[in-house]
Amino acid sequence: MPAQPVIGVLALQGDVREHLVSLAECDVIARPVRRPEELAEVDGIVLPGGESTTMSRLLETFELLEPLRKRLADGLPAYGSCAGMILLAGTVVDGRPDQQQLAAVDMVVRRNAFGRQVDSFESELTVTGVDGGPVHAVFIRAPWVESVGDGVEVLARVPDIPASGAAAGRIVAVRQGSVLATAFHPELTGDERVHRLFVETVRAA
Numbered sequence: 001m002p003a004q005p006v007i008g009v010l011a012l013q014g015d016v017r018e019h020l021v022s023l024a025e026c027d028v029i030a031r032p033v034r035r036p037e038e039l040a041e042v043d044g045i046v047l048p049g050g051e052s053t054t055m056s057r058l059l060e061t062f063e064l065l066e067p068l069r070k071r072l073a074d075g076l077p078a079y080g081s082c083a084g085m086i087l088l089a090g091t092v093v094d095g096r097p098d099q100q101q102l103a104a105v106d107m108v109v110r111r112n113a114f115g116r117q118v119d120s121f122e123s124e125l126t127v128t129g130v131d132g133g134p135v136h137a138v139f140i141r142a143p144w145v146e147s148v149g150d151g152v153e154v155l156a157r158v159p160d161i162p163a164s165g166a167a168a169g170r171i172v173a174v175r176q177g178s179v180l181a182t183a184f185h186p187e188l189t190g191d192e193r194v195h196r197l198f199v200e201t202v203r204a205a
């Protein structure tokens with residue numbers, strides 16, 4: 001691998017720009033990916049936040065679904081935030097019937113899990129692998145992880161404080177091998193530590 005790994009951001013829909021900006025702070029070459037030829041050139045891929053059903057449909061339209069599945073099956077490191085987490089899951093609860101899964105993480109994810117009254121909220125989260133104190137996590141119509149398989153490491157849960165209500169203890173960040181997923185959006189807060197954790201994974205892969 002070159003000194004600066006090439007990290008792609010799936011650029012079909014969602015907060016692509018924000019991930020490119022975060023990655024640019026991490027000593028990597030960050031590029032948008034819209035075509036199979038572009039996917040073939042990356043050492044890691046970020047699946048942004050946005051709308052997972054739309055992204056799933058566009059993956060098919062842009063003929064990226066099967067190439068991406070294949071690269072993930074071959075071990076391409078990946079990081080998904082929010083909608084990206086949903087796409088990476090093996091199983092989605094409350095997804096659309098035609099929603100495609102990349103099945104790169106053995107987990108069941110509940111879409112729009114936090115409910116309408118708390119569509120968006122923020123929380124201080126301790127994330128395993130991220131040093132230097134809690135991460136300020138922004139959740140926007142976010143999923144949570146209902147359950148994980150044996151090979152999946154839980155990196156963060158919603159803290160058990162009164163304000164978190166029914167969400168307390170829910171899993172919101174995971175890692176399986178070189179695939180990382182968060183229900184929140186570190187690309188929106190100017191804190192690159194989660195992206196750096198992913199970049200370390202890409203460098204180690």
Ligand SMILES: NC(=O)CC[C@H](N)C(=O)O
Nearest residue numbers: 049050051052082083141
């Ligand atoms: N902020 C987000 O990425 C929201 C995800 C969105 N609710 C979905 O189902 O895809």
